[in-house]
Amino acid sequence: MTLSTSVHSMTDAQVRKATRRxxxxxxxxxxxMLSLERKLHATGGPGIIGFELAGSRDRATSIMKRWGPKGIAAARASLWLDFGYMATYGVFAALLSERADRRFGRRRSGVTLFPWAxxxxxxxxxxxxxxxxxxxNVLRGHDQEAQAVSARRAALTKFVLLLTVLLYWASSYSRSEGRRFP
Known part of the structure; x- marks a missing residue:
């Protein structure tokens, strides 16, 4: 059974409970992640998002110099922990979008739309x-220019997609009671 199939078979109360958990x-x-972010800022450098969006070897190197060894250690820890963190925000955002689908009446009406969110x-x-x-790889000094460019593209993709999903979820609260969007 896939996550999508199991979520669609859940009741609204079960989806709410899973979303809360x-x-x-x-x-x-x-x-x-915020505690690591504070450590990065304490070095006088930017946070991890600034590093994600550096986009070039020169900018990334400049950030790493400002961070120094303590900041680089905090950034490395943040990046490794992010692999688990992304699973939590990914499932959380997917559950929020499922709740939005249900608010829009797309599950109760039997209409199953392409699960784009x-x-x-x-x-x-x-x-x-x-x-x-x-x-x-940038922190290791491996092909820093290409890796910094790749990281920036990936970060922008992530931010745009998550923002779109969150706007979809937020818009599900804006409808008038009893009125459904087409």
Whole structure:
């Protein structure tokens, strides 16, 4: 049974409960990631997102110099932990999009649309994984120009997809009671 099949067979209450539980894991992971983010900022350099978006060897090298050994160690830890963190936000976002589908009435009416939002979540997580590998390569000094460019592209892909999913979820709250979007 696939995740999509199992989620579609869940009741609304079960989806809400799963969303709360995975959301708790996501927020717990966020606290850990924020503690590493504070360590990066304490070095006088940017946070991990600045590094993700560096986009060139020169910018990445400049950031690593500002971080120094302590910042690089924190960045490395953040990148390794991100592989688990991305699973939590990916499932959480997919569950939020399932809840949006249900709010829009697309499950109760029997209409099953192409699960674009859930697929977008999976692609965002895959992009984040690619970004993480690329940034670890930058930290190792391996093909830094190509890896920094790849990390930036992957990060932008991840951010756009997640933003789109979150906007879809948020829009499911904007409809008037009793009125359904076409």
């Amino acid at each position: 995975v959301g708790g894991l996501f927020f717990g992971g966020t606290l850990v 859930q697929i977008a979540c999976a692609v965002a997580v895959a992009a984040d994984a690619r970004e993480g590998v690329a940034l670890l």
